[in-house]
Amino acid sequence: MTKQQILDLYFLDARHRLVELAAFLDRVERATGPEDFRLKHFRAALAKLDGKRKNRAQSVLLAFSDPTIKPIAKAAGKGACGAFPK
Numbered sequence: 316m317t318k319q320q321i322l323d324l325y326f327l328d329a330r331h332r333l334v335e336l337a338a339f340l341d342r343v344e345r346a347t348g349p350e351d352f353r354l355k356h357f358r359a360a361l362a363k364l365d366g367k368r369k370n371r372a373q374s375v376l377l378a379f380s381d382p383t384i385k386p387i388a389k390a391a392g393k394g395a396c397g398a399f400p401k
Contacts, residue, residue, distance in 0.1 A: 352398060
């Protein structure tokens with residue numbers, strides 16, 4: 316597809332998601348209490364979108380990923396939390 320075709324098909328959806336992200340950050344900033352590791356990873360992932368980088372999706376996913384290679388004996392919780400807690 317051409318850039319024009321991609322923009323015609325996906326621009327409004329991407330715009331909507333961007334506004335949703337901005338609203339999420341606004342809610343977090345207005346809230347009280349300390350930030351946790353997830354917000355740190357979220358901001359790092361947002362930084363990966365800046366400029367004309369290649370492989371942005373991969374970079375964003377890696378910003379949330381566990382960089383360790385050694386398996387753990389037992390998971391700390393029952394489910395995934397969306398970001399590496401350390």
